[in-house]
Amino acid sequence: MSRIKLATIWLDGxxxxxxxxxxxxxxxxxxxxxxDIVYGPLVDAQAFPEGVDVTLVEGAVSSREDLNNVRMVRARSRIVVALGDCAVTGNVPAMRNSIPAAKLLHRIYVEGSQTNARVPNQGVPPLLPQARPVHDFIKVDYHLPGCPPKPALILGLLTELLNGRAATLPVVKFG
Ligand code: SF4
Known part of the structure; x- marks a missing residue:
């Protein structure tokens, strides 16, 4: 059996x-x-490669950059796992969702600033109107809830997937 290409990515988490x-x-x-871990914060890879077997996605989709990344992940990954409650439900990042993004940014960067009070337009990716779970934007193969998911659950999922088996509960498979 050939080696599995495993990637991880960190969105709004x-x-x-x-x-x-x-x-x-x-x-x-x-x-x-x-x-082989081919991409993610645990390794020194510059670009997300093509032909990844399994990608673990941490975090909600909150910005235009997150959206571009998660779409790229889907296009280049055979199996996508939403890892943790932020990716599965929006969780902590979604606590901002009742506040319009422009109002939120103004409150933080203008009203909350003692100096240089302005909303930055460089180096900060534009926010989406709301922070949303990954499956709102792409097809997700497995949802692994928890904040964070227990290591034993992560290992159990990886063990199944790396051995070419479909994972079973408590990991929830949609579709
Ligand atoms: S540990 Fe919890 S808050 Fe942090 S990224 Fe994971 S699910 Fe989100």
């Missing part, structure tokens, strides 16, 4: 889901026997 992935501890060695 706190990195806690990636920390939980690292918390599988020495089991990461078993993952490394089956898979």
């Amino acid at each position: 706190c990195s806690g889901c990636h920390m939980s992935l690292l918390d599988i501890d020495e089991a990461i060695l078993a993952v490394a026997e089956k898979a």
Whole structure:
């Protein structure tokens, strides 16, 4: 069996889901026997490659940059996993959703600033009107809830997928 190409990506999240992935501890060695991590904050890859087998997506889709990234992930990945409650439901990033984005930015960068009070237009990707779960924008193959998901659940999912098996509950498969 050829080695699996595994990627991870971090949208609007706190990195806690990636920390939980690292918390599988020495089991990461078993993952490394089956898979090459080809993209993500855990490796020094410059670009998301074509032909990825499994991608774990942390975080909600909150900005135009997130949207471009998640669409690229879908186009280049055979299996996409929404990793954690922010990716699955919007969770913490979605707490802003009742406030119009322009009003929110003004409150933070203008009303809340002592100096240089202006909404930045460089270096900050434009916000979408709301922070939304990943499946609102692309087809998601597996949803792994939790804030963050327990390491044992992440390992269980990876073990199934890296061995070419469809995962079963408690991971929820849509479609
Ligand atoms: S689900 Fe929880 S741990 Fe994961 S990115 Fe969101 S807030 Fe952080």
